Amino acid sequence: MLSGTNLKYTKAFNFRIVFETIRLLGPISRADIARKTNLTPQTVSNIVHRLIQKSLILSADKLQKRRGAPSTNLILNPNGAYSIGIDFNRDHLTGMLVDLEGKVISKYFYEVDNPEPYRAVQLISDTVNLLKEVQIDQKSYFAGVGISLPGPLSINENNEVINTINPKAFPNWHNVPIVALLQQKIDSSIFLKNNASAAAIGELWYGAGKNQNDFLYLFMGAGLGGGVVIAGSVFEGANRNAGELGYFPFINDVSPLSTSDVPHIGEHFNLSNLYSWLNISGIMIKRPEDLENLYLKGNKKLSEWIDLAKTYLTPVLLSAEYLLDFDTVILGGRLPEVIIKHFALDLPDLLSKDRVDMKSVAPKVIVGTAGPDAAALGAATLPVFDLFSAQKDILLKN
Amino acid sequence: MLSGTNLKYTKAFNFRIVFETIRLLGPISRADIARKTNLTPQTVSNIVHRLIQKSLILSADKLQKRRGAPSTNLILNPNGAYSIGIDFNRDHLTGMLVDLEGKVISKYFYEVDNPEPYRAVQLISDTVNLLKEVQIDQKSYFAGVGISLPGPLSINENNEVINTINPKAFPNWHNVPIVALLQQKIDSSIFLKNNASAAAIGELWYGAGKNQNDFLYLFMGAGLGGGVVIAGSVFEGANRNAGELGYFPFINDVSPLSTSDVPHIGEHFNLSNLYSWLNISGIMIKRPEDLENLYLKGNKKLSEWIDLAKTYLTPVLLSAEYLLDFDTVILGGRLPEVIIKHFALDLPDLLSKDRVDMKSVAPKVIVGTAGPDAAALGAATLPVFDLFSAQKDILLKN
DNA sequence: GATATTAAATCAAATAAATTGACTAATTAA
DNA sequence: TTAATTAGTCAATTTATTTGATTTAATATC
Numbered sequence: 113m114l115s116g117t118n119l120k121y122t123k124a125f126n127f128r129i130v131f132e133t134i135r136l137l138g139p140i141s142r143a144d145i146a147r148k149t150n151l152t153p154q155t156v157s158n159i160v161h162r163l164i165q166k167s168l169i170l171s172a173d174k175l176q177k178r179r180g181a182p183s184t185n186l187i188l189n190p191n192g193a194y195s196i197g198i199d200f201n202r203d204h205l206t207g208m209l210v211d212l213e214g215k216v217i218s219k220y221f222y223e224v225d226n227p228e229p230y231r232a233v234q235l236i237s238d239t240v241n242l243l244k245e246v247q248i249d250q251k252s253y254f255a256g257v258g259i260s261l262p263g264p265l266s267i268n269e270n271n272e273v274i275n276t277i278n279p280k281a282f283p284n285w286h287n288v289p290i291v292a293l294l295q296q297k298i299d300s301s302i303f304l305k306n307n308a309s310a311a312a313i314g315e316l317w318y319g320a321g322k323n324q325n326d327f328l329y330l331f332m333g334a335g336l337g338g339g340v341v342i343a344g345s346v347f348e349g350a351n352r353n354a355g356e357l358g359y360f361p362f363i364n365d366v367s368p369l370s371t372s373d374v375p376h377i378g379e380h381f382n383l384s385n386l387y388s389w390l391n392i393s394g395i396m397i398k399r400p401e402d403l404e405n406l407y408l409k410g411n412k413k414l415s416e417w418i419d420l421a422k423t424y425l426t427p428v429l430l431s432a433e434y435l436l437d438f439d440t441v442i443l444g445g446r447l448p449e450v451i452i453k454h455f456a457l458d459l460p461d462l463l464s465k466d467r468v469d470m471k472s473v474a475p476k477v478i479v480g481t482a483g484p485d486a487a488a489l490g491a492a493t494l495p496v497f498d499l500f501s502a503q504k505d506i507l508l509k510n
Numbered sequence: 511m512l513s514g515t516n517l518k519y520t521k522a523f524n525f526r527i528v529f530e531t532i533r534l535l536g537p538i539s540r541a542d543i544a545r546k547t548n549l550t551p552q553t554v555s556n557i558v559h560r561l562i563q564k565s566l567i568l569s570a571d572k573l574q575k576r577r578g579a580p581s582t583n584l585i586l587n588p589n590g591a592y593s594i595g596i597d598f599n600r601d602h603l604t605g606m607l608v609d610l611e612g613k614v615i616s617k618y619f620y621e622v623d624n625p626e627p628y629r630a631v632q633l634i635s636d637t638v639n640l641l642k643e644v645q646i647d648q649k650s651y652f653a654g655v656g657i658s659l660p661g662p663l664s665i666n667e668n669n670e671v672i673n674t675i676n677p678k679a680f681p682n683w684h685n686v687p688i689v690a691l692l693q694q695k696i697d698s699s700i701f702l703k704n705n706a707s708a709a710a711i712g713e714l715w716y717g718a719g720k721n722q723n724d725f726l727y728l729f730m731g732a733g734l735g736g737g738v739v740i741a742g743s744v745f746e747g748a749n750r751n752a753g754e755l756g757y758f759p760f761i762n763d764v765s766p767l768s769t770s771d772v773p774h775i776g777e778h779f780n781l782s783n784l785y786s787w788l789n790i791s792g793i794m795i796k797r798p799e800d801l802e803n804l805y806l807k808g809n810k811k812l813s814e815w816i817d818l819a820k821t822y823l824t825p826v827l828l829s830a831e832y833l834l835d836f837d838t839v840i841l842g843g844r845l846p847e848v849i850i851k852h853f854a855l856d857l858p859d860l861l862s863k864d865r866v867d868m869k870s871v872a873p874k875v876i877v878g879t880a881g882p883d884a885a886a887l888g889a890a891t892l893p894v895f896d897l898f899s900a901q902k903d904i905l906l907k908n
Numbered sequence: 909g910a911t912a913t914t915a916a917a918t919c920a921a922a923t924a925a926a927t928t929g930a931c932t933a934a935t936t937a938a
Numbered sequence: 939t940t941a942a943t944t945a946g947t948c949a950a951t952t953t954a955t956t957t958g959a960t961t962t963a964a965t966a967t968c
Contacts, residue, residue, distance in 0.1 A: 113723065113742075114531050116524045116549035117905065118955055119517065119925050125905075126514045126926085133512050143945055150907035151514035155926055157946060180944020181934040325511065326748065340834065342740055344511075349835025350724065351871050359866045360832045361825070376866050427759070431829035434758045436738065437747025468757045468774050473749050504902035507515065507523075509548035516926050517954055524954085541916055553955055555917060578915025579963040 197492025256495030312339025314490030444480030539581030595890025654893030710737025712888030842878030
């Protein structure tokens with residue numbers, strides 16, 4: 113916090129800023145990078161040289177705009193680096209190997225039944241080691257392994273999994289030194305985050321938040337999670353529970369399936385609640401993918417649930433709007449994309465109904481680009497983000 | 511955003527970091543600063559030399575801890591710099607000259623009646639120029655003039671006052687180039703912010719948030735405002751309305767004084783509403799100071815209003831808690847301190863009632879140290895913050 | 909009480925990254 | 939054909955931090 117800086121950190125930061133400029137604005141020339149970053153052409157030239165040496169970028173076509181020598185465009189090298197992302201949850205495990213552009217090279221998916229920690233460690237490390245065997249370009253850099261955990265679990269400063277909100281849902285998951293256990297079986301650097309925060313980083317790096325420094329990300333998965341992105345990085349809060357909107361209290365609960373003494377939105381907004389809701393009407397469904405057909409057929413029970421969910425989401429989004437004044441809300445998660453699209457389409461009108469009429473500006477609600485694998489892609493982004501993101505903290509010594 | 515950095519910015523930042531370390535942790539020695547900041551002792555020595563030359567700090571007592579040469583303690587020089595803060599609102603104008611430690615040297619207070627822009631400009635500039643005439647140490651630096659405006663008014667990128675939320679309350683205050691107008695009459699750099707954000711910066715720099723990088727500040731003044739402090743700076747949001755909690759919609763309004771079509775918390779939570787509430791019962795009160803006596807006498811009507819206000823605040827604070835996971839909420843504003851203390855004491859219990867029971871950690875609710883002049887002190891902090899704060903943005907070229 | 913040890917602070921020289929200035933090459937405008 | 943403009947890079951310069959050595963002042967230990 114009270115850390116100084118020096119030339120070495122300056123160098124590291126400028127390296128990242130040039131990379132970031134190519135990543136976000138490429139194809140782009142050295143001269144244009146210099147103008148964008150306020151660095152001198154010479155500095156940019158030197159950094160670009162290093163980036164090419166490390167195979168992180170490539171020279172592309174030459175392009176002349178007006179007069180003068182034509183500039184050589186620079187682009188990211190998709191094969192410059194790879195990373196592995198694991199989305200682990202109570203009902204499933206998704207593992208994927210992705211390249212520097214976020215393209216999925218290889219993917220595994222398993223259904224699981226709320227495994228205990230030691231079983232989870234085995235599953236995760238096996239998947240990681242399987243993914244590591246995939247043939248990739250010998251020259252390219254392996255960034256590391258990212259793992260996303262379900263919302264109620266969070267990671268303390270000793271890299272142990274702890275249960276700050278809902279210990280009952282994960283009975284054996286308290287004070288588990290997950291990284292230490294995994295590190296015994298995985299020979300790469302490991303990064304952990306909860307699924308919503310990881311997915312938010314994924315959208316920030318590869319997806320709908322690519323050119324957005326501040327946004328609220330809502331993750332509709334096994335529960336309702338969220339990621340608060342401020343100034344280009346995920347804000348996690350004092351106890352790493354920022355964005356854990358599932359436990360947002362809802363004073364006038366109307367859901368017939370409420371079981372808690374203090375009704376909260378995540379109680380309604382979770383997949384098993386939706387399955388129960390449908391089961392009562394005789395519709396037997398177990399997987400998110402099955403919902404797509406049901407939705408496209410115009411199932412009434414499903415629409416009812418969606419309508420209810422929207423009324424639950426409205427006050428949450430409004431409070432976020434007044435507290436943080438975001439101009440963008442990104443929706444994502446494991447529901448089928450058509451349903452998420454439905455939410456994105458209907459929410460703005462619902463919001464404006466409960467909003468003070470004089471207010472002229474409203475945030476836009478958009479659908480995340482990562483799809484149902486957002487958490488796994490987000491997990492894969494963690495090591496890449498750590499290595500290449502141009503966050504200002506990079507400049508601090510500590 | 512995509513800006514690089516260089517040696518000059520490194521120097522400027524390290525200068526600020528050393529100053530900040532002395533400000534927050536002083537009395538402190540050069541060697542201890544080096545340890546805290548990870549700067550080398552030589553670098554710290556050089557920067558301290560410059561700080562002393564600029565009279566921003568002073569050498570204090572020598573202190574030996576264990577063996578070795580005794581270290582010389584360094585402290586802030588209160589007379590090192592001065593600044594002026596103006597809190598302008600519909601009903602009053604407070605102006606103050608403060609020193610580098612936030613001590614009020616001179617103060618003016620006027621009651622006003624919703625003046626139009628040209629009249630406000632006259633009032634503000636007159637007050638500033640009166641405060642400038644106060645005799646201060648010739649050597650000390652004058653940091654500038656900070657001005658806080660009421661919440662619904664905000665400032666666009668051209669330094670014009672605009673009305674983003676509630677234009678009706680300030681009929682002539684739209685597209686007013688306030689800084690340009692003031693600059694014609696004031697020969698110093700001018701900084702503008704809404705009162706809640708300014709007060710939040712005041713608490714961050716001088717007050718209860720001094721050692722807190724992330725907190726929510728609630729400002730109970732003519733309306734309900736707020737400041738969201740993240741990573742040591744106020745987050746203002748896309749339209750500079752972050753923290754404008756007054757327009758937070760309240761679905762089940764119970765207030766008999768509601769007039770809006772969409773009930774919102776600020777409608778209840780404002781001073782004139784409180785006055786009306788009391789007036790109905792025959793209690794004629796016009797000024798915040800008069801409330802103190804009433805409260806100490808245990809007035810029933812007042813307690814009723816306070817109780818109602820607490821039920822309004824609870825969901826707002828809870829949503830902030832789940833969205834941002836702050837561990838600190840600071841309360842401030844123009845209500846008498848005893849009443850604010852009452853809120854700080856009662857809110858934690860009310861919050862825990864509506865909170866999911868498994869959650870173990872809760873934010874602490876504390877009273878701001880600046881008192882009813884928080885907005886004016888916050889305004890005075892703006893130029894000082896701009897000149898001396900060690901925010902990471904300082905490192906960026908743009 | 910003399911000497912070794914530890915620590916603070918600073919002087920002087922070295923280091924390392926960005927900057928500045930000069931230059932080459934490539935293209936278009938006139 | 940020539941002048942103007944722009945991209946890009948080599949070489950030298952600049953400048954804040956770092957490194958290493960030195961001085962000073964206190965305590966610990968024999």
